[in-house]
Amino acid sequence: MTLLRNVALSLRQKPLFADVLALIGFGLYAVLMWGFAHSQYSVLDEGLYLYKGLLLASGQYVPFQDNGLWMNQMPLSYLIPGWIQILFGPGLVTGRMFAFSLSLLAVLGLYLTSRRLGGRWVAALLVWALALNPAAMRMTAMAASQGLVACLLAWTMFLTLGRERANWQLLLGGLLAGVTVMVRINLILLLPLLVLYVFFETPLFSPHFRRSSVENGGMSRQGQGGALWLLAGILISFGGVHLLYWPNILRLWARWLPLPILAPFFAPEHIPSWSPEPPMGFRLASFFLAFRYHFAALAGALSVFIFWPKKNPNYKLAIFLSLLLVTFFALHAWAALGNEYCVFCFPTYTAFYSGIGLLLVAATLSSWDLNPPAWRAGLGFIALLLLLAGMAYSAEGTVRDLLPEYFYKRLVMLPMPGFGEAQIWQVFANKFGLEMRAVTDAAQIVFPVTVAVGAALLLPLIIRFAIRYSVSKSVTQSVFASSFLIITFLGTLFSPSPLLAGEYQGYGCPADTLPGYEAVGAALAERIPPGSKLYWDGYSPVTLLYLPGIQILPGQLHGAYSFRISDDDAGLRRYGWTNQSLNEQWLAEADFVLLEARNLDPDSWLAGQLSAFELVLETAPQSCEPSSIMYLYRRK
Known part of the structure; x- marks a missing residue:
């Protein structure tokens, strides 16, 4: 841990190098995103956002009208891409270039926010975490709502996070927050959590408010009713859209809140033709796919909880971002994994808010407690083992494709230790009445999980014998904490590999589509x-x-x-x-x-x-x- 501190101190003395590194990372991101915007074929959701958006923006239909379009999403999720096509012409090229522009704006917003919260080096690391994640880039390169929401969230955070926010920034941040929810209904808790954060960051009648009022001539700083300015912006965008499409917009709320008062807006009685029944194994795999495709954001956020700073000037901000991330994660997990409609949408849903996880890391990294209490280090290591086991489970198909042909068949034909000449599959066949095919299929799950967990268990032992400690009582938590940091770093660095985010390329084509x-x-x-x-x-x-x-x-x-x-x-x-x-x-x-x-x-x-x-x-x-x-x- 001392080595990490020394490296950090050395790098802080070279801020220009951090800016150059961030610029290179931004350039790499732009080049890759340009390629992904051209090399993926269009999917249903993308076509719906673009075409329904064009129909609504051109006035052929009105949101929530009778005998019109099915408004299964908030109106701005369609209208914004529709307005862009009115300006630049309809077509997939316009949609993809809009998505490309949004992605660059999102990176810029995250970079500026993280630079203000954590410094230049932290901001540069954030840019590279984004540039090394091909899955998130592929998801946002399409003209669906992921890129739009990610961009809106990034700039909402830029305008509202921190104590020294001007009232006009909070007003604009409130406007963007309201627009964000009018694009993605699942982010509704952004609004109350953001208002509470701004209020408690600098309460209206706190000493800081009085000092800020004097120093700034009684003008413009957050303490002077900042939460009210934020709330005003939210009411304009969120409330204004509701007033515009009242009362039929309640059809969308009735779907999520089937309260008796909303009964007039319930959908007609029906039986869906699309009603799959995915097994629990699919739900489990989808859950851990989100961690593989967004490793830096989610594993990084988990690291924050393990290395929670003892003293952090951004502690209120860190609590807010933590609550926001957990809330978004839970709501989208329920929407995807808790229902049958689209179980494997959970990883793509995570692209909406993964930037929040990166900002949480950026806001706390410089204050991390790299020698956490033993209980936190141990708990974190157990969580890491479970995480790696689940990720390996979700990657069993990829691992199978990477291994030589008939690898698993040869594996189960090896002698079982302690059973003489009996092969592994024969032992299980005799014990449980299984066929060789069933044993081979089970091995495709057990093998990658065993390797992942075994490697994680071996890492603390390697660290223990590679480093000499002068304080014996801190050895246990130090090796566990070091293991967590090393795996998080390596996972982020190797995110482009097919074992992590590089696997997500189901819509890719070898040429421009x-x-x-x-x-x-x-x-x-x-x-x-x-x-x-x-x-x-x-x-x-x-x-x-x-x-x-x-x-x-x-x-x-x-x-x-x-x-x-x-x-x-x-x-x-x-x-x-x-x-x-x-x-x-x-x-x-x-x-x-x-x-x-x-x-x-x-x-x-x-x-x-x-x-x-x-x-x-x-x-x-x-x-x-x-x-x-x-x-x-x-x-x-």
């Missing part, structure tokens, strides 16, 4: 005149951005996710959903059918109705996915 969408959109626009009624059966609605003036059935945009089993046609359409009856009615009116290859099923009811249409265009694939071919049918 944007020209493919542009070309397909142009080809379709030549054949579908404005005003045409279009039956949509595709994946990402981003394709529809290139077809101005068309009429669509809004309930089809979400695909299976908005398809309901119900006889209440009017109720479903009013809410923005669809069912078999509404689809059939719309097909009878449609001038064109646009069908994506991934949904092509010769046995489906739609295939049986295509005899009334003629195939007029089969496009090239929109991306590297062969299933992204579009088939355009025109009514005969």
